[in-house]
Amino acid sequence: MSVGEDKWRRPVLAHAEETVSFYFGEPQRAIKWHVHGPDQEDDAERMRMGLVCTECLSTFPAKPDMKNLSVWRDHANEWAHIRSEQEVLSLVSRNLCPTCSTEVSPELFALSYEGMDKFAPQPLEDIIGLA
Numbered sequence: 720m721s722v723g724e725d726k727w728r729r730p731v732l733a734h735a736e737e738t739v740s741f742y743f744g745e746p747q748r749a750i751k752w753h754v755h756g757p758d759q760e761d762d763a764e765r766m767r768m769g770l771v772c773t774e775c776l777s778t779f780p781a782k783p784d785m786k787n788l789s790v791w792r793d794h795a796n797e798w799a800h801i802r803s804e805q806e807v808l809s810l811v812s813r814n815l816c817p818t819c820s821t822e823v824s825p826e827l828f829a830l831s832y833e834g835m836d837k838f839a840p841q842p843l844e845d846i847i848g849l850a
Contacts, residue, residue, distance in 0.1 A: 727780045731771050732756035752776070769814075769823045777818035783811040 733752045740749050752773065754763050765771045769782035780794045781787035788808060795807040798817045802810075807817040814823055821827070 727770060727778055729758070730778065731762040731766065731776045732759070733762070733776060750774075767825065767828050769825070769828075772816035772818060772821060772823055773828050774821035775816060775819040777816055779817075779823075783814050783816060783823045785812045788812060 731754060733754045736751045736753060738749050738751050739746050741747070752766075754766070756762070762771070765778070766773055769784070770779050771777070772779070781790040783791075788811065791808060791811045795804040795811075795817075798807045802817060810817045810820055815821065816823055
């Protein structure tokens with residue numbers, strides 16, 4: 720699945736919380752993202768669909784996947800400052816983020832996504848119940 724030309728470039732507003740989880744009895748450092756801002760529901764959905772890396776928050780024109788290579792060929796040059804076009808396409812074909820090379824999957828989203836920012840400013844209409 721891909722998104723509109725302008726929409727995919729919009730950065731995700733989020734802040735990180737460092738957590739410690741225990742895997743196989745060993746403490747492991749993990750980062751949980753709290754999405755905030757006026758587009759937080761849409762941004763969370765983009766992350767869930769694989770259109771945003773849950774590790775580095777890099778945004779994508781389509782989910783990194785072998786079946787989306789035709790979309791990625793048109794945009795691979797946008798990572799030229801860090802990777803060659805062939806490197807980008809190779810990473811994308813293996814469901815990896817072209818920026819940080821982390822796997823992009825619904826399972827990783829579920830592990831790294833903490834939820835909406837409950838302390839984010841709300842419109843006055845919502846606070847006083849005029850909406």
